[in-house]
Amino acid sequence: MKQAEIVVVGAGPAGLSAAAAAAQAGAQVLVIDENAEPGGQLFKQIHKFFGASEHRAGQRGVDIGHELLEEVEGLGVDVVLDASVWGIYDGSTVAVASQEYSWRVKADRIVLATGATENGLSFRGWTLPGVMGAGCAQTMMNVHRVLPGQRVVMVGSGNVGLIVAYQLLQAGAEVVAVVDALPRVGGYPVHAAKIARAGVPIYTSYSVKEADGDECVEKVTIWRVDDRWQGVPGSEIELDADTVTLAVGLSPMAELAWVAGCRFLHIPELGGHVPVHSAYMETTVPGIYVAGDVSGVEEASCAMEEGRLAGLWAASAAGRLSVAAAVAAAAPHEASLARLRSGPFGAAARGGKLAMDGRRDEAWGQTLTRGGA
Amino acid sequence: MSILEDGYFTLEEVLALPGCPSPEAMRGRRVAVVECGHELPCNPCETACKAGALTVGTPITNVPKIDAACCDGCGICMVDCPGLAIFILDLTRDDGRAELWLPHEFLPLPEMGEAVLLCDRAGSVVGEGQVTKVRQAKRFDRTAVVQVLVPEELAMTARAIALRR
Amino acid sequence: MNERRIEIHPILGLRPERRHVTIHFGDRPLPAYEGEPIAAALLAAGVRVFRKTSKRGEPRQLFCGIGRCTDCVMIVDDLPGVRTCVTPVRDGMRVEEQDGRGRWERERGGGEP
Ligand SMILES: Cc1cc2nc3c(=O)[nH]c(=O)nc-3n(C[C@H](O)[C@H](O)[C@H](O)COP(=O)(O)OP(=O)(O)OC[C@H]3O[C@@H](n4cnc5c(N)ncnc54)[C@H](O)[C@@H]3O)c2cc1C
Ligand code: FES
Numbered sequence: 055m056k057q058a059e060i061v062v063v064g065a066g067p068a069g070l071s072a073a074a075a076a077a078q079a080g081a082q083v084l085v086i087d088e089n090a091e092p093g094g095q096l097f098k099q100i101h102k103f104f105g106a107s108e109h110r111a112g113q114r115g116v117d118i119g120h121e122l123l124e125e126v127e128g129l130g131v132d133v134v135l136d137a138s139v140w141g142i143y144d145g146s147t148v149a150v151a152s153q154e155y156s157w158r159v160k161a162d163r164i165v166l167a168t169g170a171t172e173n174g175l176s177f178r179g180w181t182l183p184g185v186m187g188a189g190c191a192q193t194m195m196n197v198h199r200v201l202p203g204q205r206v207v208m209v210g211s212g213n214v215g216l217i218v219a220y221q222l223l224q225a226g227a228e229v230v231a232v233v234d235a236l237p238r239v240g241g242y243p244v245h246a247a248k249i250a251r252a253g254v255p256i257y258t259s260y261s262v263k264e265a266d267g268d269e270c271v272e273k274v275t276i277w278r279v280d281d282r283w284q285g286v287p288g289s290e291i292e293l294d295a296d297t298v299t300l301a302v303g304l305s306p307m308a309e310l311a312w313v314a315g316c317r318f319l320h321i322p323e324l325g326g327h328v329p330v331h332s333a334y335m336e337t338t339v340p341g342i343y344v345a346g347d348v349s350g351v352e353e354a355s356c357a358m359e360e361g362r363l364a365g366l367w368a369a370s371a372a373g374r375l376s377v378a379a380a381v382a383a384a385a386p387h388e389a390s391l392a393r394l395r396s397g398p399f400g401a402a403a404r405g406g407k408l409a410m411d412g413r414r415d416e417a418w419g420q421t422l423t424r425g426g427a
Numbered sequence: 428m429s430i431l432e433d434g435y436f437t438l439e440e441v442l443a444l445p446g447c448p449s450p451e452a453m454r455g456r457r458v459a460v461v462e463c464g465h466e467l468p469c470n471p472c473e474t475a476c477k478a479g480a481l482t483v484g485t486p487i488t489n490v491p492k493i494d495a496a497c498c499d500g501c502g503i504c505m506v507d508c509p510g511l512a513i514f515i516l517d518l519t520r521d522d523g524r525a526e527l528w529l530p531h532e533f534l535p536l537p538e539m540g541e542a543v544l545l546c547d548r549a550g551s552v553v554g555e556g557q558v559t560k561v562r563q564a565k566r567f568d569r570t571a572v573v574q575v576l577v578p579e580e581l582a583m584t585a586r587a588i589a590l591r592r
Numbered sequence: 593m594n595e596r597r598i599e600i601h602p603i604l605g606l607r608p609e610r611r612h613v614t615i616h617f618g619d620r621p622l623p624a625y626e627g628e629p630i631a632a633a634l635l636a637a638g639v640r641v642f643r644k645t646s647k648r649g650e651p652r653q654l655f656c657g658i659g660r661c662t663d664c665v666m667i668v669d670d671l672p673g674v675r676t677c678v679t680p681v682r683d684g685m686r687v688e689e690q691d692g693r694g695r696w697e698r699e700r701g702g703g704e705p
Contacts, residue, residue, distance in 0.1 A: 088659065090680065095658075100603045102509035102568070104467060106487055107474035112507045114568065114603070171660050183640040183653030190657030190677075198632035199598045199607045202654075211434075224532060225598050238431045243465045244510030246434030251587040252533075253550030256434035269651045270640040307660070397466040397488030534602045569603050 058084040058132075060368050061148050061161035063139045063310060066094020067354045068346025069167030070122045071361025072368070075383075076165075077129035079369035084159065085131060086150055088138040093119045094169055095189065096354055098196040100224075101217055104242070105355050109390050115354055116196075122358070142314040145339050163341050163368040166311055167361060170304035170325060170347035175209060178264035180298075184271030188218040188301035195225040203297025207274045208232040209262055213241035213353070215301030219249050222299075230295045233260040235279050242399065262298065263290060271296055304351045311348070314339050317417040323406030324350030330410060330417045333388075335364035336371075338417065343368050350410075352403050356394050362387045435548035436462060438583060446481075446513075448495035457500030457517040457526075460583075461491050463510060475507040505530050506567040516582055525582035526559060531573040536561050537590055545577055545585035554581050556588065596636045613683035630676035630687055631657070631664050642666050642676060646692030666690045 060076045062069045065087035073083045091097070099115025110118055126133065134150075141149035148159045172187035174180065184203060188210065191202040206227050208219045211234035219229045229249065237259045239246045250256060263275040263285055278289035304325055311329040312318070317338040318327045328350050335343045345364035346357035363384055370380035395404040430436045441447055446461025453460075461472065461481065470483040472491050480497035481504055483489050505513040505528060515528035537543050537558045545554045560574040577585050599607050610625040615633060624633035631654055634642065641651040642664050655663035659678035668674040668687050672694025676687070 089678070102570075104469040104509045106468070107471050111469060112471040112475075112509055112568075116604075172656055174655070181650060181652065183642070183651050186654050187656050190654055193657040193677075194632060194635060194654075195598060196604065198628055199601070199604075200628075200632045200636045201596045201598060202635065224534075224602050232434075239434050242467055242510060243430045243434070243436075244463055244467070244512040247430065247436065247462065247548065248511050250433065250435035251546055251548050251550050253546065253589070254434075255550075258432050270653070393487050394468050396468050396486055399466070400468060400488075532602045534600060571602075 055147075056157065056159040058082060058159050058161050059372055060084070060163045060165065060365075061086065061159055062165040062167060062365075063148070064094065064167035064169060064346070064348075065089070065092035065133060065135070066167060066169050066346060066357065067096045067119070067122065068169070068348075068357035068361035068364075069094070069165065070126050071358040072165045072167055072343075072345050072365035073131045073133075074122065074125050074129060075362045075365030076369040076374070077126070077131045079366065079375040079383075081369040081372055081374045083131045084161075085126070085133045086137050086139055086148070087133070087135050090136055092123060092133055092135065096122070098189075098192045099217075099354055100196050100221065103355055106390065106393055109355070118354075118358075139310060142310055142342070145314060145341055162372050163343065164314075165343045165345060165361075165364045165368055166308075166329075166348055167344070167346045167357075167364070168307045168310060168348045170351050171307050172300065173303045173305055175262070175300050175302045177262045179266055179271070182265055182267055182271050183269065184267070184296055185265055185298040185300065188214050188299040191297070191299045192218045192221060195227075196221060201225055201227050202299070203295075204228060205230050205295045206297040206299055207262070207276070207293055207295045208299050208301060210234060210301030210303075211236075211239045211241055211246065211256060211258070212301060212303070213245060214304075216241040216245035216249060218299060218301060219254060220245065220252075223249065223252055223254070229254045230274075230293045231255050231257055231276065233257045233262065233276050235259065235261040235283060257291075261285065265298055271298055274298055304347060306348045306351060308348050311337060311342070311344065314342055316342060317420065319410055319413050319417050321350070321406045321409050323402040323409065328410065330414060334367040335360060336367065341371070350403065350406055353394075356391060356403065359387045359391045359394070363391075430464075433549070436464075437548075440464070441583070445490050445492040448493055448498070452495035453516060453518055455519060456495075457515060457519060458495050458498045459493060459500060459502070459504055460514045460516055461493055461504070461512065462514065463508070463512040464490050466490060467510070469509065471507045471509065472504040472513060475504045477501075477503070502528055502572060503566075506570045506572065511570070514586065518579070518582065523579050524576045525579045527556070527575050527577050527582060527585060529573045529575065529587065531571045531588070532569070535590065535592070536571055537573060537588060541590075543575065543588040543590055545575070545581060546587040546589055547584050548586050550587070552589065553584055554578055556581075556585065558588075594636060596638065613681055615681050615683075615685040615687055617687050618689065624681040626683075627680055630666070630668065630674075630679050630681050630685070633681050634676065634687070641689060643690035644692070649691075665694075667694050670696070672696060
């Protein structure tokens with residue numbers, strides 16, 4: 055069996071940052087990703103990032119991605135691509151499937167950085183070709199350089215919805231409308247302002263009633279929703295559109311943590327079921343760490359900081375770094391995370407992580423129903 | 428109606444922002460108008476401003492505040508703002524027109540001298556302007572700066588251009 | 593090549609030049625670029641139905657685009673259930689609309705495996 059001091063599952067912003075931090079501390083790191091290219095969702099994020107200047111704010115995600123890759127390569131981290139991790143057992147054996155063969159690796163410490171998956175939304179016609187995740191549209195246009203559609207209705211006005219709507223305009227599509235069932239724009243108002251002045255109407259308190267078409271979307275009907283989320287008959291607006299993109303939230307992709315026997319809590323602010331973890335990013339299974347969206351859905355900047363923390367603490371636990379040195383090295387990343395989660399727009403993540411701390415005992419009290427040890 | 432419902436500021440809301448210079452401070456000068464008002468964890472504009480005219484401070488969610496007397500309208504904050512929420516207003520002309528600098532990330536770019544449509548914050552066409560300059564620089568990191576002459580009365584209304592082509 | 597291909601982009605610049613290859617969608621030859629996923633080539637060609645569901649025969653295309661949901665599976669070189677959003681094209685590749693769970697080539701001649 056292969057051997058590695060630290061195995062990182064996922065080469066997105068969180069996983070690569072974890073690998074860099076651990077390797078910098080002197081650990082031998084193996085990163086495994088099922089994609090053909092590293093970077094996770096980072097290379098499709100072509101907008102300038104928000105945050106503090108000293109933490110790369112103002113830089114575009116795609117460029118941060120290139121820097122991160124260079125850093126990881128420079129540190130001699132081993133990155134294996136086209137390889138899916140399908141199981142973890144005994145808290146330390148990682149089972150991997152590559153195209154032609156299956157292999158295992160024994161790890162002293164494991165960092166799970168598998169990201170999140172986009173949520174669906176059911177309305178009549180939501181399975182028609184032309185209805186897709188906003189991230190799917192983002193991948194098609196910014197990575198593969200193909201327009202997912204010509205006339206798009208964006209559902210959801212959180213940051214992903216607003217950012218992807220803007221990127222659809224940049225790629226040459228028409229955004230017919232952005233709709234959100236909530237009475238307010240969910241994402242940063244400055245993102246909304248960019249698409250509004252480009253002529254995109256934003257309908258708050260509206261939802262999709264149905265998407266129609268023979269074999270694909272040809273027409274989309276939206277309607278107003280009342281304060282009990284019910285559609286208001288008579289308020290329908292018909293839109294000529296060939297595509298509906300859903301930006302209605304992400305859920306942590308935490309299957310591997312389930313299989314490994316980690317305890318979970320359901321915390322809606324973090325995207326649903328999340329593996330319980332400490333400030334050191336360690337789960338309830340000793341030696342297994344989480345970082346990024348899998349530990350609670352946030353944004354790429356947060357994923358990178360959490361990755362650094364997980365990498366540092368995993369390396370420290372593996373004996374590569376004294377606790378004092380790890381505390382010192384972690385401090386700037388903790389400060390940066392606190393800044394990113396500050397203010398009204400950070401309230402969900404802030405509250406979610408706090409709720410997790412508060413409900414730790416509850417998690418331990420549960421009987422494990424799946425995978426458990 | 429407000430930016431939180433419709434996605435854009437009304438003129439009244441903009442005028443009340445700490446990042447918007449007073450009408451007196453704008454008169455006869457070139458200054459930045461910072462249309463950011465929602466406690467975002469973000470401060471590149473403050474770092475960008477070498478004149479010390481923009482302050483975010485601590486906490487980082489403070490709404491940026493402008494000291495218009497210090498602002499020389501250089502426009503660096505405009506290209507560093509990840510929200511593309513900063514505009515430069517030049518009211519130094521005496522021909523009834525103002526020059527507006529817009530951050531612009533769409534193709535095709537307008538050409539120098541081209542007549543373009545002016546759109547307000549809601550994207551409605553409100554008039555016509557003439558492009559005086561289109562600047563691209565490595566420092567701008569692929570955000571182009573489009574300078575456009577607009578009727579003075581539209582200086583605080585027009586916030587985007589649309590090509591006639 | 594066509595209006596769905598983003599040849600020039602304000603942030604990403606020109607589309608990187610890649611070798612042209614041809615894939616076959618049913619009996620239709622489609623142009624593609626080496627290295628791109630099958631789904632991208634199909635989208636660019638305007639193909640909207642990738643498969644039909646087994647019970648109701650409803651059309652499906654793409655949902656996640658990153659290999660997580662299996663909405664986009666098709667029969668590729670006789671192998672059913674291939675996620676076209678993460679499988680790169682190859683010159684001469686044969687891609688077919690999948691009916692239900694599809695069938696393996698070796699099943700086609702005879703009965704159940
Ligand atoms: C499609 C999409 C688009 C997004 N766009 C934006 C945006 O524009 N702006 C924004 O702020 N946020 C966006 N987000 C939120 C986004 O999740 C974060 O910005 C950030 O990318 C999270 O980083 P991460 O490293 O946790 O996960 P990811 O970046 O998703 O990386 C996870 C990696 O793990 C790999 N992986 C997963 N499971 C396995 C396994 N079993 N075996 C091997 N490898 C595995 C994946 O292939 C992937 O490369 C988007 C999310 C998605 C899903
Ligand atoms: S679209 Fe989800 S797996 Fe391909």
